Amino acid sequence: MAEKLQALKQQVCCSIDEAKDKLHGLGDAIWHHPELAYEERHAHDTLVRFFTQEKGWTVEPHYKLETAFRATWGPVGGADGESVVNVGFLCEYDALPSIGHACGHNLIAECGAAAALGLKAALESEEAWPVLIKVTVLGTPAEEDGGGKVDLLQEGSFQDLDVVFMAHPTQKNATYLPAMAIHSVLVKYHGRAAHASAYPWEGVNALDAAVMAYSNISVLRQQFRPDWRIHGVIKHGGVKPNIIPDYTELEYYMRTASHRDLPNITAKAEACFHAAAMATGCEVELLFGKNDFYEVLRNRTLEDLYEENGKALGMKFAIDGFSGSTDFGNVSHAVPGIHPYFYIGSEALNHTAEYTAASGADKAQFYTLRTAKALAMTALDVIFSPDVLDKVKQEFREAKLREEKP
Numbered sequence: 001m002a003e004k005l006q007a008l009k010q011q012v013c014c015s016i017d018e019a020k021d022k023l024h025g026l027g028d029a030i031w032h033h034p035e036l037a038y039e040e041r042h043a044h045d046t047l048v049r050f051f052t053q054e055k056g057w058t059v060e061p062h063y064k065l066e067t068a069f070r071a072t073w074g075p076v077g078g079a080d081g082e083s084v085v086n087v088g089f090l091c092e093y094d095a096l097p098s099i100g101h102a103c104g105h106n107l108i109a110e111c112g113a114a115a116a117l118g119l120k121a122a123l124e125s126e127e128a129w130p131v132l133i134k135v136t137v138l139g140t141p142a143e144e145d146g147g148g149k150v151d152l153l154q155e156g157s158f159q160d161l162d163v164v165f166m167a168h169p170t171q172k173n174a175t176y177l178p179a180m181a182i183h184s185v186l187v188k189y190h191g192r193a194a195h196a197s198a199y200p201w202e203g204v205n206a207l208d209a210a211v212m213a214y215s216n217i218s219v220l221r222q223q224f225r226p227d228w229r230i231h232g233v234i235k236h237g238g239v240k241p242n243i244i245p246d247y248t249e250l251e252y253y254m255r256t257a258s259h260r261d262l263p264n265i266t267a268k269a270e271a272c273f274h275a276a277a278m279a280t281g282c283e284v285e286l287l288f289g290k291n292d293f294y295e296v297l298r299n300r301t302l303e304d305l306y307e308e309n310g311k312a313l314g315m316k317f318a319i320d321g322f323s324g325s326t327d328f329g330n331v332s333h334a335v336p337g338i339h340p341y342f343y344i345g346s347e348a349l350n351h352t353a354e355y356t357a358a359s360g361a362d363k364a365q366f367y368t369l370r371t372a373k374a375l376a377m378t379a380l381d382v383i384f385s386p387d388v389l390d391k392v393k394q395e396f397r398e399a400k401l402r403e404e405k406p
């Protein structure tokens with residue numbers, strides 16, 4: 001049995017290696033054409049074309065969202081009437097404003113596609129499987145802004161999946177990093193314009209409100225728990241020194257270790273925004289983001305298997321580190337899964353121009369495809385033994401119960 005599983009894992013690796021040029025072409029096409037959240041039309045079309053050209057995939061473009069897609073293969077194996085084990089791989093492909101693929105989501109898309117291709121090839125190489133198996137690739141837009149996975153969860157797109165996999169590029173390999181829950185808000189101050197020299201007393205200064213809000217938050221921050229974060233930018237700050245700004249806009253991200261604390265951090269931040277409005281006489285409007293992201297619910301069974309497979313491929317794993325937030329967090333509360341991080345051959349930091357360069361460099365290819373192999377090998381572990389899937393699901397149920405306790 002163990003030898004058979006090893007042979008299948010070998011098949012995963014060979015198939016991904018054989019497909020490396022077209023997989024590189026996929027990641028490259030997305031990297032060269034960065035698109036913002038919910039606008040990833042080129043990436044969507046590129047991925048849809050890719051899976052349409054591959055044999056055996058049923059592809060659904062514009063799946064529930066304009067720039068989402070689903071590609072499915074199977075079911076294969078098993079006997080009639082058996083329930084299907086449906087393994088999901090997720091592809092992200094949105095970029096950041098101004099700096100392109102500075103978070104390497106082009107590589108996430110490539111990695112998800114590669115893992116799915118590798119797993120399919122291994123499954124095809126074997127005639128008899130004890131269970132019915134299906135492979136699903138979900139193209140999930142808008143991770144950087146909005147949360148396409150949360151939209152898709154609300155549409156029921158994850159309901160028939162048993163386990164989900166994706167991986168995110170960063171400076172090291174890690175089976176897990178503590179992604180934070182996040183809530184966002186757009187803050188708009190409305191004041192009154194006036195000539196800033198001739199009759200300033202007629203004005204109501206919306207920039208003063210924005211600056212006070214920024215300072216209030218900065219003061220508040222020193223009383224935060226170490227695992228809370230808040231950060232913002234002034235998106236509009238006025239147009240000319242001699243016009244008292246009648247409109248300003250800020251955007252803030254509020255993060256906590258658990259989504260249960262988001263209402264607490266939000267209430268504190270709201271007080272800061274309202275205080276600035278009251279002090280300056282401005283009106284304030286708070287527009288909260290449509291989807292909160294949850295922290296990632298861990299599945300150690302999957303993490304351990306992934307680490308074992310990664311190590312067999314030569315990966316070295318870090319045991320600590322920091323992260324931002326991800327809408328995979330919400331997925332992990334609905335379906336067991338993992339969201340490991342992978343090194344791409346560069347020490348550059350995510351969300352910098354240097355990282356954009358690193359995620360488009362040829363050097364990143366080896367690491368991305370190695371990660372895809374480890375994901376597909378882990379999927380094989382789950383498929384190959386019903387006990388492993390039972391353990392994964394049991395751990396998920398227990399984590400949910402713990403998490404739901406008051």
Ligand SMILES: NCCCC(=O)N[C@@H](CCCN)C(=O)O
Pocket residue numbers: 103143144145146168179182184293323324325326
């Ligand atoms: N953990 C993956 C990092 C990806 C990332 O940077 N995501 C953004 C999400 C912002 C959602 N509005 C982040 O700032 O954490």
